[in-house]
Amino acid sequence: MKIIQATFYIKEEKRAQFLTEVTALIAATRSEEGCLSYNLYESVEAKNQFVMIENWENQAAIERHNQSPLLKQLFANMADYAAKPTALSFSEPVKQ
Template sequence: MIIIHATFHINQKKQDMFLKEIQPLIATSREENGNVSYHLQKDVENENVFTMLEIWQDMQSVASHNSSEHFTSFVAKAKDFLTAPLDVKAFEGKPLKF
């Protein structure tokens, strides 16, 4: 599994527009083949920071997502909301059994 944390530092004045624009990306990404989960979280210590927590089955699923129309369309708009470069971290992992 591929785990991605994409952190957005959002201009406070544009936060409502960011949240409106990202909703279609979330909904459509969750429907993609290979998506395990796709959730936007708000930082409780900094009200202008959000992190997209993504889990994908494999790198092929990530590559397909990254080239999708809904993703590339959102990325083109994202720069209008950001106050810092998008911070993306990717990890390879597997579920643990307890």
């Protein structure tokens, strides 16, 4: 399994647009082959700070997802939505 965490810092005036766009992306992504989970959370301490937690079967599933028109659209719009750059991290669960 592969895990991606993306932290978005959204401008207040772009919040509604971001949420509309990302909600459509979430719905579409959850039906993609290899998507185990895809969830967006908002910080209770920092309004308009959102964290997307993605769980994927493998790297091939991530690469297919990266070709999604909805994801490409979100990436194209992030410069307009973002108050500061998105923070990304990638990991794999520890096997015990």
